Amino acid sequence: MRWHRRLVARKQTFTDKRRPGRPGTRRPVKALIVRMARENPTWGHRRIQGELARLGYTIAASTVWEILHAAGFDPAPRRAGPSWRQFLTAQAHAIIACDFLVVETVLLRRLYVLVFIEHGSRRLHLAGVTAHPTGMWTVQQARNLMMDLGDGIAGLRLLIHDRDPLFTSAFREVLHAGGLRAIATLPRTPRMNAICERVIGTCAASSWTGR
Template sequence: MRMAQENPTWGHRRIQGELARLGYNIAASPVWEILHASGIDPAPRRAGPTWRQFLTAQAHAIIACDFLVVETVLLRRLYVLVFIEHGTRRLHLAGVTAHPTGAWTVQQARNLVMDLDDRIAGLRFLIHDRDPLFTSAFRKVFTAEGLRDITTMSRTPRMNAICERVIGTLRRELQDRILILNEHHLALVLQEYLIHYNGHRPHQSRHQRPPDAMMQPFHDATDPNDLRSIRRRPVATGTINEYHHVA
């Protein structure tokens, strides 16, 4: 039963073969009977991998997007189109506007494709919710590059969990700590934060490495006295601290 649950595409004969390899000489028919008695359908009718299994297996090929909503001190609402690559956790802040439209969203998608350049060839899936701003023209920008468009189900934020998580991070580390004056101010703050996020901020899923870790290797602090060389550097208008060794 466990093999069938962990391998949805395996039929009773494939499971029999794996058991034989492990030294259990059992015919195919008893395997089928056990699966049938347990209510497990034949492989073609069985459910595929879970959503979590799919995201884990395809992380390197997934990019996801959503909107961050920001209220200014003058109670004006601004919208930020956020993209994040699952595999590297690299963040892209596509644009800021007070009046998002389908045409604006399409243009930001085109700009992102240009910025990704050759890297977009390694992506296969785009995940987003059912926001009407993600129009058919928006989706075509990515499908034309060979990506498959995946729309999440209604009221199911977990289907876009990584993007939801980074939006929560933006709220906690920026939105809740900085009074935003206007669109220009927000764009400047986000650009500075983007440099911090991609170049310095550690990520557990990447063994505490930032998204651009290959361009910024960790310092090898083998000497305990090396701690004296650590210096603090405030970023994002002083709300976040980075720590570096003095060169």
């Protein structure tokens, strides 16, 4: 049975030298990942994976995330600054938002209502109502808002609106002249203008129930 004992010994020695699972990431690659994250705080783990692929390193995005997590790095948005919700909460007193509310009359005539709402006080401004909104009409409503706010505009710095083409460059210039910086939300992201969207939804529901 000597030959069998030798065979078992060789097999055990071979097995002990192998580590289960996929091979670990080399230390230079780990150091490179950490360096990329530190020098580029807006890069997430997938962006870093893409940059590594350009350099000839093939590594899974989940592995990059694990390395960053082990090194104490938070996800990219939290490393780059506050989240959108945190930003809105911190700057609520300086933000005003706008959007269009669409209503139909008893005779099924469609009207467009431009509303503005101050985040801090939840004060609602009814800018204007029209059946045929245009860029020039929207610009005029911006001018009316500036006059309506009066001295109250001094506490406002930002105006949030969606990417409706009615919010033209001339519209933003009127805001800029009044000391407001216009911020357009990303496409198909109503939550970026959640307060105004909720007000519009409430008004729309009230109009349908006749309240």
